[in-house]
Amino acid sequence: MSVTGVQGEERLDYTKAESREIRRRSVRLLGSLLRPQRAKLWLTAAAIVVSSAAQAAGPAIIAFGIDQGIPALVEQNWYPAAFAGLAYLLTGVVGAFLIAMYIRLSARIGQAILIDLRTRVFLHTQRLSLEFHESYTSGRIISRQTSDLDAIRELLDEGLTLLVRGLMYMVFTAGALVIIDPTSGLVLLVALVPLGILTRWFQVRSQALFRRSRVASAQLIVKFVETMTGMRAVQAFRSEKRNEAEFGGLVEDYRDVNARVLGLFAVYNPGLAFIGNTAVAATLVLGGFRVVDGALEIGVLLAAVLYTKRFFDPMEDMAMFYNGYQSASSALEKISGVLEEEPSVPDPAHPVDLRRAEGHVGFEGVQFEYTRDRVILPRFDLDLPAGQTVALVGATGAGKTTLAKLLARFYDPSDGVVTLDGVDLRELHPKDLRRAIVMVTQEAYLFSGSVADNIALGKPAATFDEIVAAAKAVGAHEFIEGLPNGYDTDVNKRGGRVSAGQRQLISFARAFLADPAVLILDEATSSLDIPSERLVQEGLQTLLADRTAVIIAHRLSTVAIADRVLVMEQGRIIEDGSPADLIGGSGRFAAMHAAWRDSLV
Incomplete structure (x- = not known):
């Protein structure tokens, strides 16, 4: 951390010691x-x-x-x-x-x-x-x-x-x-x-x-x-x-x-x-x-x-x-x-290679806090077997995205360890980590360039056939073909030539082309209409079959493809089970599902 204050906040009232250090x-x-x-x-x-x-x-x-x-x-x-x-x-x-x-x-x-x-x-x-x-x-x-x-x-x-x-x-x-x-x-x-x-x-x-x-x-x-x-x-x-x-x-x-x-x-x-x-x-x-x-x-x-x-x-x-x-x-x-400024998530001094990850994720004694008086995730343990699709649900601010960011190693836990196939993420080689774990967010950011270039961001050496196959898998191929120049269409900065839902589909194709062992979807279907969401879910069922997936969604329709549901509240996991078991129960998820079902009537 630099002496200029919290993450570069600009000041004029430096002390003499700070001025000397500057x-x-x-x-x-x-x-x-x-x-x-x-x-x-x-x-x-x-x-x-x-x-x-x-x-x-x-x-x-x-x-x-x-x-x-x-x-x-x-x-x-x-x-x-x-x-x-x-x-x-x-x-x-x-x-x-x-x-x-x-x-x-x-x-x-x-x-x-x-x-x-x-x-x-x-x-x-x-x-x-x-x-x-x-x-x-x-x-x-x-x-x-x-x-x-x-x-x-x-x-x-x-x-x-x-x-x-x-x-x-x-x-x-x-x-x-x-x-x-x-x-x-x-x-x-x-x-x-x-x-x-x-x-x-x-x-x-x-x-x-x-x-x-x-x-x-x-x-x-x-x-x-x-x-x-x-x-x-x-x-x-x-x-x-x-x-x-x-x-x-x-x-x-x-x-x-x-x-x-x-x-x-x-x-x-x-x-x-x-x-x-x-x-x-x-x-x-x-x-x-x-x-x-x-x-x-x-x-x-x-x-x-x-x-x-x-x-x-x-x-x-x-x-x-x-x-x-x-x-x-x-x-x-x-x-x-x-x-x-030093990275708060530093690269390991002696990285451990994990060239082919299976996708077994573990949270062992994990706690996360921004400051001592602001604990976001109280201490917890969680095991996600390889190949399992897990849905995280809960009210806004429950800690779902924070948990996902710990898994993607955007942050390190304040205490405890997050592991992938038994290896602490803090010790994993950065290239292996980014190859093994991919996160798709609600933002769906596209860079200036062609649609194909944006999809290939997940795998720069991909062939055109691989890019098309990834787009077909998530239901993006049809609308891409309808663009003025197909896959060569320039999306303009931030994807100005495509709709929000189309941007999300392109970001899905990008993630799937990367072929990660662990895929995190953070409100990733929020920009899709119902037909597009159903189309993507069909692709998700195929593409998530052999990998670990963590899906964060407010739309409970997305939870239907999950093997397991975790309900979070105030940073704690209060329910854990299959969608059918939780719906049939009398807990928080059953109430959420009933309210969602009534809203569709």
């Missing part, structure tokens, strides 16, 4: 990203250093040309002036070449880092457990992959080269100024005092504002994504006006924080210009008096003025870098927080 975490991530680029980084740094030195040599060469070259020309000696001209031209050519070189190198480094980081975020979030994805909204994940990575991209594209080049240029400029005229160097040193105070003022205030800006940006994205994703509910409940007000408030917050950032620049940039102009004026006035006294040559004065002015030139670029740096730093904190 910085260390971000530095670790940045170091791991830069490590593969070390050779290119050193080459880029060398190019920047040499190009900065070449540029900084310009005023000194001009001073030499004025103080040495012009008097020599009076005496018909053109060599010093020619030397100064050639030297100035050479430093300009070298500087221009090296600038082009490090721009290309830095661009390659930046793109390599971005590809690495983007891939890490995608792969890592795939590996994280269901608990993370159920609590970390999709909008925040999208924000990590979009606005946060864009902030880092902007920094890598220009910011870092601006910083290093600016720093090197300032160092060489100050050094050259001290060498040619220590007095002017002292003036610059005095100017650094108010410059440091102003810069520190800017940094302290901008750091919190940039962090708020990233949070406000993420909140905008989250609201937009969730509204677009839930558009059916938005329009069904006429919540457009409320969303408009909420989104408008978020936009106002984002505008406000950015206006405050711009307010800081409105103070910092003019203050920077004032300090720089004052330093140039002081250098010119003091140097002028010394030129009159004969203590300073005119060329050196010109060079000193140029150096003083040039020293402050990169400062505005560096202020803009700090703008990008704060945004990128805040983005890196959030991304590193996601990458630091």
Whole structure:
């Protein structure tokens, strides 16, 4: 778990210890990203250093040309002036070449880092457990992959080269100024005092504002994504006006924080210009008096003025870098927080292979709780023999889906073990686990692509004949053939071209093609009409004959194909028996069945 809070919840009120840990975490991530680029980084740094030195040599060469070259020309000696001209031209050519070189190198480094980081975020979030994805909204994940990575991209594209080049240029400029005229160097040193105070003022205030800006940006994205994703509910409940007000408030917050950032620049940039102009004026006035006294040559004065002015030139670029740096730093904190998340259902250190599972499931002393005061499933034992079809029934919130998620190992039990053929699921090889146990949920999610591609998700190497056979088995073949391009029809994102019931049938075909030893159906027939449900049940009776099946359903018609019924209430199994025995009894299931039968009349 990261220090940012429960599953990536974004905060602004970090303690000092948390802030230090966040910085260390971000530095670790940045170091791991830069490590593969070390050779290119050193080459880029060398190019920047040499190009900065070449540029900084310009005023000194001009001073030499004025103080040495012009008097020599009076005496018909053109060599010093020619030397100064050639030297100035050479430093300009070298500087221009090296600038082009490090721009290309830095661009390659930046793109390599971005590809690495983007891939890490995608792969890592795939590996994280269901608990993370159920609590970390999709909008925040999208924000990590979009606005946060864009902030880092902007920094890598220009910011870092601006910083290093600016720093090197300032160092060489100050050094050259001290060498040619220590007095002017002292003036610059005095100017650094108010410059440091102003810069520190800017940094302290901008750091919190940039962090708020990233949070406000993420909140905008989250609201937009969730509204677009839930558009059916938005329009069904006429919540457009409320969303408009909420989104408008978020936009106002984002505008406000950015206006405050711009307010800081409105103070910092003019203050920077004032300090720089004052330093140039002081250098010119003091140097002028010394030129009159004969203590300073005119060329050196010109060079000193140029150096003083040039020293402050990169400062505005560096202020803009700090703008990008704060945004990128805040983005890196959030991304590193996601990458630091550990799966709550980790892969085993020494996995046990189970290449062909029989399907014997056991719950031994299992208890599940989110927190100590919130026990979802009190301690229980349960044995499901291989090949048995078991129906889980009960009121909403009885714990049926939680039990199924433990069996699919979306969660691990708080205590006890869940076994498959005697092997603890926590020790089972992940590939064997996913091959042996498949869960079909009510959501029936389809990905962009063809119908055949979606069915083949259960077995990527499946032939077309196998895909068709799976569709026929669950009664999906007829409607698929009626689609514009049959099995090659693009379902569009989330299955927009097929109905809810058709999506469910495709997800059934996908699961059956996977041929698991244990099949879990969680309200999987809820989207089907009665004729479709009967058709699927006919296919289920054939397809479930040789595998263990756990069926969760509110529709008691689905229970008819079960060998065994478990009735759950408040996380406990209160009845266990065959459908006929329980219907003939006087317990909870008999009452549920009678009420369902009456509803059909």
